Every structure is written in C-alpha cells, then in structure tokens.
Amino acid sequence: MKYLLPAVIFLFITTHLFGQSDGANKNSSQFKIARLKYSGGGDWYNDPSAELNMMEFLKKNTVIDTDEPKFYSVDVSSDDIFNYPFILITGHGNIDFSASEAARLRKYCESGGFLYADDDYGMNESFRREMKKVFPEDELTELPFSHKIYNVQYNFPNGLPKIHEHDSKPPQGFGIYKNNRLCVYYTYETNISDGWADTQEHHDTPQKREEAFKMGVNIIVYSLMY
Numbered sequence: 019m020k021y022l023l024p025a026v027i028f029l030f031i032t033t034h035l036f037g038q039s040d041g042a043n044k045n046s047s048q049f050k051i052a053r054l055k056y057s058g059g060g061d062w063y064n065d066p067s068a069e070l071n072m073m074e075f076l077k078k079n080t081v082i083d084t085d086e087p088k089f090y091s092v093d094v095s096s097d098d099i100f101n102y103p104f105i106l107i108t109g110h111g112n113i114d115f116s117a118s119e120a121a122r123l124r125k126y127c128e129s130g131g132f133l134y135a136d137d138d139y140g141m142n143e144s145f146r147r148e149m150k151k152v153f154p155e156d157e158l159t160e161l162p163f164s165h166k167i168y169n170v171q172y173n174f175p176n177g178l179p180k181i182h183e184h185d186s187k188p189p190q191g192f193g194i195y196k197n198n199r200l201c202v203y204y205t206y207e208t209n210i211s212d213g214w215a216d217t218q219e220h221h222d223t224p225q226k227r228e229e230a231f232k233m234g235v236n237i238i239v240y241s242l243m244y
Contacts, residue, residue, distance in 0.1 A: 049104070052091060057114045058144065060111035062107070079231075105126070111140055134237055139209060145204070184209075189206065
C-alpha cells in the first residue's frame with residue numbers, strides 16, 4: 019500500500035524548506051537524493067545505482083512526488099546543496115571538510131536540510147571527526163528503537179536491519195538535532211545504501227534488499243515530515 023503523505027504537506031515542505039538559506043531556490047518541487055562530494059580520498063561516488071533504485075522503490079511504494087531516477091551529486095562547498103532537501107554521504111575511506119565547508123554543511127542542516135550518512139565500512143572514524151567540525155557542541159546520539167524513524171511507514175521494532183555483515187556488531191543509528199529537528203542521521207554497522215545498489219554489486223538476498231529499501235523509505239519519509 020502506498021504511503022499517504024498528504025500532498026499539501028509535501029508541497030509546503032518542498033516549496034519552503036530553504037526559505038532562510040543563502041537565497042538559492044529549489045529547482046523543482048520533486049523529491050531528489052543528492053550524493054555529497056567531499057575531499058580526503060574517500061570514495062564518495064561508489065555504487066551510483068543505489069539512489070536510482072531507491073528512487074524507483076519510493077516512486078512505486080509511496081505517493082511522494084519524486085523526480086525521475088538519476089544520480090545527482092553536489093559539492094559540500096557549493097550553494098547547490100540548498101537545492102536538495104535530502105543529501106546522502108557514504109564511502110569506505112577518509113572524509114575531510116575545510117572550515118568553510120563545515121560551516122556550509124552546518125547552515126544546510128540548520129536551514130531545514132537532512133543529511134543521511136551511511137558508513138560503507140571504513141568512514142566511521144573520519145565522519146565522526148568531521149562532524150565535530152560541523153557541530154562542535156553536539157555528539158552523535160544513538161536513537162532508541164521507539165524513534166519514529168523506525169516505524170513512520172514500515173515497522174522495525176528492533177531498530178535498523180543488518181544488511182551487510184562485516185564485524186559481527188549490531189547495527190546502530192545515531193542522530194544530531196538542531197532547532198528541535200533531527201537533521202543528521204547516521205547508520206553504522208549495517209550499510210543500508212549498499213542494499214539499494216544493483217543486485218550484481220553485492221549479491222544481497224531479496225529479503226535484505228527489501229529491508230534496505232523499506233528502511234530507506236522510512237528515513238526519507240521521516241526527513242520530509244518531521
């Protein structure tokens with residue numbers, strides 16, 4: 019059954035999301051996912067099929083007005099980040115933000131943007147370090163299983179599904195709130211976005227792929243509604 023997100027709510031969100039930003043206007047009311055580029059050597063660009071497949075699933079299983087599936091990327095230092103309500107950062111290696119890039123990312127989050135970070139097994143240390151540049155006064159705090167992000171459409175009573183097994187650790191979801199709104203959500207020890215990639219990339223089972231897509235819907239729907 020498609021998720022009945024009221025059209026008027028979504029229209030309001032997409033029209034007014036960044037009214038207090040640098041002045042850049044959204045180029046469309048349709049929902050898009052943008053991959054965040056960064057320096058430091060990490061492979062920010064890996065598995066570009068992930069967003070395309072997630073958008074296809076979103077289009078088929080929700081009534082969110084989605085753009086045609088396409089891989090969008092955006093530089094952390096660019097004003098273009100204000101054109102996207104939802105940005106994904108992932109990778110296996112090092113992340114490095116300059117002081118100005120950290121300030122720009124903070125402004126994006128405080129202006130209504132949502133940053134979804136998915137550790138692709140290898141970025142945890144650098145991501146946590148760089149987020150301290152963005153929000154030096156805040157810590158990434160683990161969200162309880164009762165949090166709305168785990169049941170806003172599909173129910174995950176035990177929190178995040180485990181998509182990829184690397185270190186035999188339980189999956190965890192962390193967040194940062196600004197202005198009483200979750201603006202950063204970080205998934206660790208699960209690799210949700212790899213579960214969105216084409217089947218031949220990681221050979222995930224249909225069950226694991228479905229779990230990854232459903233959790234992706236939850237993250238996106240939550241980011242637009244709260």
